[in-house]
Amino acid sequence: MSCVFEFGPFRLCPTTRVLQQHDGDVALGSRAFDILVALVESNGNVLTRRELMAIAWPGLVVEESNVRVQVANLRKVLGCGRDGARYIASIAGRGYCFAAPVQRTATADEPPAANARGAVQPQKPLPHLPAPLERALGREESVEELSRLLPVHRLITVAGAAGAGKTTLAVLVAHAAESFGDSIHFIDLSIVTSEDRVLEAVATAIGYMPSGPVELAGLIDVLSTRRTLLVLDNCEHLIGAVADLCVHTLEHTGTVHFLNTSREALRLADEHVYLLRPLGSPPGTGRLTAEQALAWPAVQLFVDRAREGGALEPLSDEDAPTVAAICRRLDGNPLAIxxxxxxVGAYGIQGVSDLLASQFALLWQGRRDAIPRHQSVEALIAWSHDLLPQRDRIVLYRLSVFAGAFPLESAIHVIADDNVGGLQAGEAICDLVDKSLIVASSIDGETHVRLLETTRAYAVAKLATTGDAGEVASRHARYYAEQLREYSLHGSVNRTGGERPRSPDIGNVRVAMDWCFAARHDVNLGVEMSRHAASLFLEHSLLNECKRCCERALAAMPEHLRSTDVEMSLLESLAVTCYIMGDYDGEMTAIVEKGLATSIALDDVRATFRFLAGLHLAMMSNGRFPESLLVSERYASLAAARGGPREAIVAAWMSGSSNHYTGRQLEADESFARGTRLVAEHGVRQLVYFEMKEQVIAIASMARVKWVRGFPLQALEVARRIVDDSRRHPDSLYISVVLCFPIFLQNKLDNLAELLIQELAAVANEYKMGTRLPMGHYLKGHLLLHRGRPDEAAMHLRQCLEMLRPPKLTVIRSDALQAFAESLRQLGDGAGALDAINEAIGLAEQTGGVVNLADMLRAKAEVMRIVPGTRQTQIEQVLSQAMACAKSQGALEWEMSVALAMAEGKAAQGRRKEAKGMLESVYSRFTEGFDTGVRKATAKALEGL
Structure with missing residues (x-):
């Protein structure tokens, strides 16, 4: 037994983890969802913050502020305070409770009046009705609603698309209509070929056989003798005659009721139209297990029909998203599903999904005992198509160039021409909506229309036979090209002060660009569209799509567009995409260098600044730190000559970051201080992507400089700020967390560090896809080592090192090698630890990324202590090198850790006074953070001396 909760305009389904508002899915994070379910299920009781923490973060220790953040997000999503709505109340000193009335609906495997598969069972067999379908999945609510409406409304029309299950529903309702006794008659009008045969069909069904032709008056006399329900099935091709029959019968009798099915309504004054919606399909968001998918009737039907077709395997978690996507693509249409x-038995689930992309699926034959129009999807649609006038057919064909839902205004603009004017096109679209061939909806106050996927495939095939396909596709492409131009000009930054243009529909942009490049229909237009579409894809975080878009356009680019701002724009978008995805090595560097050369040739200094920033980031990410310093100097020189305050600020950031990683901490500190002064004086705004990443890296590096120089509390303050600010974008969050992670551990915030690891794991897969797995192991390894679990730490660090190969992120690799060496040292593997730390030192010296070199040398000395045959003089020599390196860098943190290691050796030799004096000389230079990291260890050592 499970429950569904309804409150206000919301419907909460804990089993399927879906929150809906007015039948639309509401996006909600997993922790917020868990808290909402707990509050709703508590029946108004107060839940403490600790109880909510245990529910949303099981097994973890988190700060209470996390609960407040999640509750605040929930209130925003639910609209608390809007129009007086109040859902979650705060109880001072106690916690939270759910304050709105909640209606709880129990759902069971066997609902009342239904068998185990959801089919309504008749009380007794009715001679004039077909047998009800045994498994009418997902239609229980419709049966109940229509059963309540039937006694109230004498004329009900169940309207819906072909194959939606209108006949099945009508039969189920008729069997459940006990008040009519056995005076219920089913008339299948699909076999009636002309309107003048409708009366004859009804007369035959009720057993009225006059000596001459059937007259309406005589038929009405017979019907008026008792309470009767007439089920007129498939009325769409006989609308006029059926409407005439209903009007006169209702007018001259008080006991006859009609339950009709049709692909369009009769449009009569007394008619109640019941629109039959598609079967519910899982939304295309988040992960989906087989159990979750099977909670949706469309998936249940798919699995049942697949089993009947010979598929033996149960639905797996791996296949569940594919099946859900198929059901969505088929618009939840029962017959098509x-x-x-x-x-599936013949092709497998993935094979069926692949074939569905072609028109071949239209021709698949269904059951041979089904009526002809239900034996294939093509026959199903052809039944409605053949009833259309020529104008409506042409409009239907032309609409097939669109993808998904699209504005009515866009449709008319594209399909209208000299033969079908704009007014005619609009009228035809309305007629097609009435006939359930296309679906209309309101999105942001604007009317949108959409072809069902199967109808679109049918119309595409028909359009290809008319000779108009190329011209219609060209008009469609030109229309969306203009939308992209307008959005590129005014969308990202509204320069006019007016209303921001609507973002062009991405689905139709894709279709338009595909047509341009296919068979080289219009490559010039395709390249131009790609230039603007790349920015749109980046804005919507469609990274893989942006990469494919840029690469295709660059490969197909005509010669006259090369070395122009068009090529330069595509190169910049491609470079940005590579960086976001973590694809730092050769490809990104080559792209940035080509874009830089083009910008210089065009004398586009603003673009040159952007590409220099991108080149600097590529150098840093690929472990080419001395070169990154040269790039920063080149940027600073250009900024001084042709830049302004913004460029001066970025130059300071770049210089600070490069100096930090090359071990020049004093110079880095000076650069960051200069940048901070410039920001305070001039402000900083309108940064583009690479400049924004320079800012993130600079602030995180500023925190690291303060840490290395012995100011852990100042470092923590800056680290917290940049991580919080970076949450606006997953890419920036990745950078800031990885760079600031040691600062959190040194300040004993390992619980916060663990939460940050979980937060990164929830980031969309496209972000940092080239580094996300090794970075996950890197962070977990450091956390576990900090918590004194070297065996688990070594496992994660080993996996990180296997994935993270040079030249990518060499500082991270050398740091991981040092942590790996320390974990092996603690496990007693001296030889393995020495190999790892030597590789780390060699990598740092090779790349110039010597920011941690002093600490690596200190770590090497610690490892050498457990390696058999090592002389004390060798250890002291390495520690002396470490101390000299720390002092030359101005790295007080490393000085202290090296001094601690040296003091340990002196104390072991009985030179305790000398050891104590050395420690005191370094320790006395600290001004803060005495309860953190190496300072606490030093204080303890001094007490022992």
Whole structure:
């Protein structure tokens, strides 16, 4: 038994983890969802913050502020305070409770009046009705609603698309209509070919056989003798005659009710239209297990029909998202789902999904005992198509160039021409909506229309036979090219002060660009569209798509567009995409260098600044630190000559970061201080992508400089600020967390560090896809080593090192090698630890990324202590090198750790006074953070001396 909760405009389904508002899914994080379910299920009782922490963060110790943040997000999503709405109340000193009335609906495997598969069971067999379908999944609510409406409304029309299950529903409702006794008659009008035969069909069904032709008056006399329900099935091709029958019968009798099915309404005054919606399909968001997918009727139907078609394997978690996508693509249409699923036994789920992309699926044959129009998807649609006038057919064909839902205004603009004017096109679209061939909806107050996927495939095939396909596709492409131009000009930054243009529909932008490049229909237009679309894809975090878009356009670019601002724009978007995805090595560097050369040739100094920043980031990420310093100097020189305050600030950031990683901490500190002064004086705004990343890296590096120089509390303050600020973008969050992670550990905030690891794991897969797995192991390894679990730490660090190969992120690799060496040292593997730390030192010296060199040398000395045959003089020599390196860098943190290691050796030799004096000379230079990291260890050592 499970429950569904309804409150206000919301419907909460804990089993499927879905929150809906007005039948639309509401995006909600997993922890916020868990807290909402707990509050709703508490029946108004107060839940303490600790109870909510245990529910949302099981097994973890988190700060209470996390609960407040999640509750604040929930209140925002639910609209608390809007129009007086109040859902979550704060109880001072206690916690939170759910304050709104909640309606709880129990759902069971066997609902009342239904068998185990959800089919309504008749009380007794009715001679004039077909047998009800045994498994009418997902239609229980519709049966109940129509059963309540039937006694109230004498004329009900169940309207819906072809294959939606209108007949099945009508039969189920008729069997459940006990008040009509056995005076219920089913008339299948699909076999009636002309309107003048409708009366004859009804007369035959009720057993009225006059000596001459059937007259309406005589038929009405017979019907008026008792309470009767007439089920007129498939009325769409006989609308006029059916409407005439209903009007006169209702007017001259008080006991006859009609339950009709049709692909369009009769449009009569007394008619109640019941729109039959598609079967519910899982939304295309988040991960989906087989159990979650099977909670949706469309998936249940798919699995049932697949099993009947010979598929033996149960639905797996791996296949569940594919099946859900198929059901969505088929618009939850029961007949189409059944026809496609019946082929799973032969082709497999993935094979069926692949074939569905072609028009071949239209021709798949269904059950041979089904009526002809239900034996294939093509026949199903052809039944409605053949009833259309020529104008509506042309409009239907032309609409097939669109993808998904699209504004009515866009549709008319593209399909109208000299033969079908704009007014005619609009009228035809309305007629197609009435006939359930296309779906209309309101999005942000604007009317959108959409072809069902199967109808679109059918119309595409028809359009290809008319000779208009190329011209319509060209108009569609030109229309969306203009939308992209307008959005590129005014969308990202509204320069006019007016209303920001609507973002062009990405689905139709894709279709338009594909047509341009296919068979080289219009490559010039395709390249131009790609230039603007790349920015749109980046704005919507469609990284893989942006990469493919840029690469295709650059490969197909005509010669006259090369070395122009068009090529330069595509190169910049591609370089940005590579960086976001973590693809730092050769490809990104080559792209940035080509864009830089183009910008210099065009004398586009603003673009030159952007590409220099990108080149600097590429050098840093690929472990080419001395070269990154040269790039920063080149940027600073250009900024002084042709830049302004913004460029001077970015130059200071770049210089500070490069100096930090090359071990020049004093110079880095000076650069960051200069940048901070400039920001305070001039402010900083309108940064583009690479400049924003320079800012993130600079602030995180500023925190690291303060840490290395012996100011852990100042470092922590800056680290917290940059991580909080970076949450606005997953890419920046990745950078800031990785760079600031040691600062959190040194300040004993390992619980916060663990939460940050979990936060990064929830970031979309596209972000840092080239480094996300090794970075996950890197962070977990450091955390576990900090917590005194060297065996688990070594496992994660080993996996990080296997994945993270040079030249990518060499500072991270050398740091991981040092941590790996320390974990092996603690496990007693001196030889393995020595190999690892020597590799780390060699990598740092090779790349110039010597920011941790002093600490690495200190770590090497610690490892050498457990390596058999090592002389004390050798250890002291390495420690002396470490101390000299720390002093030359101005790295007080490393000086202290090296002094601690040296003091340990002196004390072991009985030179305790000398050891104590050395420690005191370094320790006395600290001004803060005495309860953190190496300072606390030093204080303890001094007490022992």
């Amino acid at each position: 059944g026809l496609v699923a019946s082929r």
